[in-house]
Amino acid sequence: MTQPSFTLKLPEWINKEIEKNGTFSSDEQKMQFVINCGIQNVKLQTGGPFAAALFNAKTHELIAPGVNVVVASHCSLAHAEMMAIGIAQQKLGSFELGKDTELFTSTAPCAMCLGAIPWSGVGRVVCAARDEDARAIGFDEGAKIDNWIDALTQRGISVTVDFMRTEGKAVLDLYASLGGKIYNGTGEE
Amino acid sequence: MTQPSFTLKLPEWINKEIEKNGTFSSDEQKMQFVINCGIQNVKLQTGGPFAAALFNAKTHELIAPGVNVVVASHCSLAHAEMMAIGIAQQKLGSFELGKDTELFTSTAPCAMCLGAIPWSGVGRVVCAARDEDARAIGFDEGAKIDNWIDALTQRGISVTVDFMRTEGKAVLDLYASLGGKIYNGTGEE
Numbered sequence: 022m023t024q025p026s027f028t029l030k031l032p033e034w035i036n037k038e039i040e041k042n043g044t045f046s047s048d049e050q051k052m053q054f055v056i057n058c059g060i061q062n063v064k065l066q067t068g069g070p071f072a073a074a075l076f077n078a079k080t081h082e083l084i085a086p087g088v089n090v091v092v093a094s095h096c097s098l099a100h101a102e103m104m105a106i107g108i109a110q111q112k113l114g115s116f117e118l119g120k121d122t123e124l125f126t127s128t129a130p131c132a133m134c135l136g137a138i139p140w141s142g143v144g145r146v147v148c149a150a151r152d153e154d155a156r157a158i159g160f161d162e163g164a165k166i167d168n169w170i171d172a173l174t175q176r177g178i179s180v181t182v183d184f185m186r187t188e189g190k191a192v193l194d195l196y197a198s199l200g201g202k203i204y205n206g207t208g209e210e
Numbered sequence: 211m212t213q214p215s216f217t218l219k220l221p222e223w224i225n226k227e228i229e230k231n232g233t234f235s236s237d238e239q240k241m242q243f244v245i246n247c248g249i250q251n252v253k254l255q256t257g258g259p260f261a262a263a264l265f266n267a268k269t270h271e272l273i274a275p276g277v278n279v280v281v282a283s284h285c286s287l288a289h290a291e292m293m294a295i296g297i298a299q300q301k302l303g304s305f306e307l308g309k310d311t312e313l314f315t316s317t318a319p320c321a322m323c324l325g326a327i328p329w330s331g332v333g334r335v336v337c338a339a340r341d342e343d344a345r346a347i348g349f350d351e352g353a354k355i356d357n358w359i360d361a362l363t364q365r366g367i368s369v370t371v372d373f374m375r376t377e378g379k380a381v382l383d384l385y386a387s388l389g390g391k392i393y394n395g396t397g398e399e
Contacts (some may be wrong), residue, residue, distance in 0.1 A: 024219055024222050024224070024225065025224060025274060025297045026217055026218060026220065026297065027217070027218060027293075027296040027299075027300040028216070028217040028218075028300075029216060029296075030213055030214070030215035031213060031214045032213075033213050035213075036213065036214075085214060086214065091329075094300075094305075095302075095303050096295075096296055096299045096305055097295065097299060097305045097306065097326070097330050097331065098287070098292060098296055098299075098326060099305075103287060104214075104216075106285075107216040107218075107285055107287055108216050110216075110284050110285045110286060111216040111284055111285065114284050115284055116280050116284050116285055116286045116393065117286065131329075132321075132325030133329060134325070135321070135325065136320060136321030136322030136323070136324065136325045136326075136352050136353075136354075137286070137287060137322040139350075139352060139394070140280075140320075140352070140394070141286050141287075163325050163328060163329070164328075164355050164358070166353050166354075166355050169353070172353040204305065205328070205329070
């Protein structure tokens, strides 16, 4: 038997999106890149309406992007934040990204991604759309602890929410308007 | 630029462990396989003291094993449960495993793996050691919701805890006694 393994890939178009956005110097530019990736993922039908990216807070360099590829990769773990974390850690050869690393995400993390954030070693999380915006189009964010922002803060991770929420919500609404697949592990695949 | 991706692999010895355990007909045999994988992972120093496996509840077939390979794979996502889920879903070509799928795990899931369970589509979770047993040797289980068993049950996932807890705890204690690395995303790598 071959050694059991699995591989998760981002869509090929992500490289063009990276090339288009050479430099980042503000939170707005970083989040706009994430939003653009989310829009592309929806328009090109390569996954769900969720995007994320990891940046170095000091150099403002993009470390890794991520988009939701659950359906395309047949993998319920393939949320945007998880893709960015997995790619960044293998790129840097470290299972801890370090406190200078910022995670930008187009929608506040679901229960799984929230649980993954402290283990990733990032120092900051910036979210656009809220959980309720994802729920409004039928996505389930899972059973998150009520005080999730405090829980991250207590672990030394700073959290910014509602940052460009309108733009994050627009990605979700675009997906819904195009009749995108909603999946929540409920056996309705 | 090449298409961003990441690959997670189980250690090669897992195939021998699978061959040794041809058939499974009881929960005890399934959990014993998981415990054996945990012991091997510790003894062969291929990862943390955590193992898991997915079985078909009707045929009792092993779908996919998993062990913690966080350090070896430079990936904080590479917990035992996540490995089993990722491998099983790619093997079956589906992001929802189905309610006939059972997840056996040597220690109750951390916050991330707990969040991943509903998205995976499994119908049953069986845990050996408790969160507090993992914490006793220095591992952090994350900010889990207090009523995590109820939260899974309400989603139609049945949960059995403290099943062969002594054996699950023994894997943790073996790791601690051998001076195994403790990592919690706190920048102390």
